[in-house]
Amino acid sequence: xxxxxxxxxxxxYCKVEILKGVSFTMExxxxxxxxxxxxxxxxxxxxxxxxxxxPDKGEVWLDGEEVTxxxxxxxxxxxxxxFVFQDxxxxxxxxxxxxxxxxxxxxxxIEKEEARKRALEExxxxxxxxxxxxxxxxxxxxxxxxxxIARALAMDPDIILFDEPTSAxxxxxxxxxxxxxxxxxxxxxxxxxxxxxxxxRNVADEIIFMEGxxxxxxxxxxxxxxxxKLARTREFLGRIGALYGEEETGG
Amino acid sequence: MAxxxxxxxxxxxxxxxxxxxxxxxLTFISIAxxxxxxxxxxxxxxxxxxxxxGFCVGYxxxxxxxxxxxxxxxxxxxxxxxxxxxxxxxxALIGLAINSGAYQAxxxxxxxxxxxxxxxxxxxxxxxxxxxxxxxVILPQALRISIPAWSNEFIYLLQYSSIAYIIQVTELTAxxxxxxxxxxxxxxVFAMIAVIYLVLTxxxxxxxxxxxxxxxxxxxxxxxxxxxxxx
Ligand SMILES: Nc1ncnc2c1ncn2[C@@H]1O[C@H](COP(=O)(O)OP(=O)(O)O)[C@@H](O)[C@H]1O
Ligand SMILES: [Mg+2]
Numbered sequence: 001x002x003x004x005x006x007x008x009x010x011x012x013y014c015k016v017e018i019l020k021g022v023s024f025t026m027e028x029x030x031x032x033x034x035x036x037x038x039x040x041x042x043x044x045x046x047x048x049x050x051x052x053x054x055p056d057k058g059e060v061w062l063d064g065e066e067v068t069x070x071x072x073x074x075x076x077x078x079x080x081x082x083f084v085f086q087d088x089x090x091x092x093x094x095x096x097x098x099x100x101x102x103x104x105x106x107x108x109x110i111e112k113e114e115a116r117k118r119a120l121e122e123x124x125x126x127x128x129x130x131x132x133x134x135x136x137x138x139x140x141x142x143x144x145x146x147x148x149i150a151r152a153l154a155m156d157p158d159i160i161l162f163d164e165p166t167s168a169x170x171x172x173x174x175x176x177x178x179x180x181x182x183x184x185x186x187x188x189x190x191x192x193x194x195x196x197x198x199x200x201r202n203v204a205d206e207i208i209f210m211e212g213x214x215x216x217x218x219x220x221x222x223x224x225x226x227x228x229k230l231a232r233t234r235e236f237l238g239r240i241g242a243l244y245g246e247e248e249t250g251g
Numbered sequence: 252m253a254x255x256x257x258x259x260x261x262x263x264x265x266x267x268x269x270x271x272x273x274x275x276x277l278t279f280i281s282i283a284x285x286x287x288x289x290x291x292x293x294x295x296x297x298x299x300x301x302x303x304x305g306f307c308v309g310y311x312x313x314x315x316x317x318x319x320x321x322x323x324x325x326x327x328x329x330x331x332x333x334x335x336x337x338x339x340x341x342x343a344l345i346g347l348a349i350n351s352g353a354y355q356a357x358x359x360x361x362x363x364x365x366x367x368x369x370x371x372x373x374x375x376x377x378x379x380x381x382x383x384x385x386x387x388v389i390l391p392q393a394l395r396i397s398i399p400a401w402s403n404e405f406i407y408l409l410q411y412s413s414i415a416y417i418i419q420v421t422e423l424t425a426x427x428x429x430x431x432x433x434x435x436x437x438x439x440v441f442a443m444i445a446v447i448y449l450v451l452t453x454x455x456x457x458x459x460x461x462x463x464x465x466x467x468x469x470x471x472x473x474x475x476x477x478x479x480x481x482x
Binding site: 075076082083085089103 | 367369370372373374375376377378379380383387388391392395468469470471
């Protein structure tokens with residue numbers, strides 16, 4: 001049994017089919033990177049997985065439970081699926097610490113003091129001990145995103161979905177966020193939509209190339225970067241590599 | 252002349268204080284009841300299904316589309332003919348609360364909708380249900396955003412509660428009319444009353460401002476003083 005199984009997902013918006021049958025699986029602790037041109041349905045796919053936008057057709061299974069089954073308690077499932085957003089979506093009215101502890105308290109029912117302790121640990125893990133009492137408006141983009149990751153981590157999920165976690169960041173802040181993500185590799189499964197080719201090359205177990213609502217090709221980074229089967233994949237990877245410099249490769 | 256006015260003021264004081272008491276009672280009760288009514292209506296409008304939303308729209312439009320005075324007359328003079336009888340104070344409280352609820356609903360709805368949609372998305376993604384997301388994430392932000400509008404509403408009610416004198420509630424303005432009718436010193440009486448309303452308005456604006464400052468959070472709808480002219 002796979003930890004996550006995505007089977008033949010279809011999703012339309014206003015009669016336009018965005019996802020045209022997407023299937024893949026993930027195992028415990030695995031990291032997969034999804035790449036593909038903008039508008040191809042990458043975000044939609046992530047939102048289908050945690051049912052923020054329920055798919056029209058197809059199934060999602062997590063730990064042997066059918067996520068897409070209407071009878072499943074979706075709130076219970078979402079505790080196990082972390083989500084990190086492109087524009088952070090931190091709770092604006094809560095300090096960094098409370099952003100992390102609120103889920104523990106209100107969703108997991110953990111007592112306040114214990115939740116606070118756990119939140120502090122997560123903040124430490126992402127290197128933000130000093131920012132515990134600051135509000136989102138007082139944090140830099142990179143710090144916000146690290147709080148976002150800590151908030152997802154605190155729930156102790158099986159998998160975290162990252163939707164372009166660094167694309168809203170100034171270039172000099174991207175590294176800190178990627179470092180945190182690298183440090184998680186193997187500890188929690190990560191499905192990451194990103195154009196950061198260094199991260200894809202060095203951290204991902206597999207790269208999934210999506211275009212036009214389908215998976216065009218997928219494989220281990222080495223294979224994808226050096227001898228992808230399809231010309232289209234080689235072309236896209238070449239272009240993306242040129243755009244998002246590969247200084248990080250080989251590390 | 253000055254001592255004469257002093258004496259007149261002292262003589263009027265018991266009546267004025269009595270009126271002031273009713274004015275404050277009308278204001279506080281109707282703003283509070285209207286607040287909870289407003290939250291319920293606003294949530295119904297934003298998150299309710301078609302039926303709930305339709306009901307809320309109907310209520311809000313009905314109340315905002317008819318004069319407060321007519322509403323008070325219906326409650327106080329009209330309802331007895333179908334066997335529902337309220338005292339003047341009860342009728343005024345109900346009328347003002349119902350009225351304020353509709354107005355508070357509209358600006359609360361505006362505040363709720365001004366909270367970025369990503370906030371709800373993030374809350375749901377954590378595993379909160381809709382109610383928890385509203386309670387712990389949306390409302391704390393929306394309520395802060397709506398403090399300036401709420402401040403206006405408070406001052407509006409403080410002054411427009413005077414309309415209750417028409418159905419014989421002895422609030423501040425009614426007491427003024429009573430004193431004036433017995434002494435014929437209209438100018439002095441209503442000047443005193445005007446000053447009392449002015450002081451009440453300034454003091455309550457200041458208090459609400461301080462509460463807003465106390466509750467303010469960097470990055471969320473900075474609480475600012477709104478002039479009465481903006482109403
Ligand atoms: N909620 C929505 N309503 C209508 N159209 C949407 C919605 N979300 C996404 N789309 C459309 O679906 C397509 C794929 O979007 P998205 O999944 O965001 O692509 P990607 O993340 O790969 O850039 C886009 O054309 C977008 O306009
Ligand atoms: Mg996207």
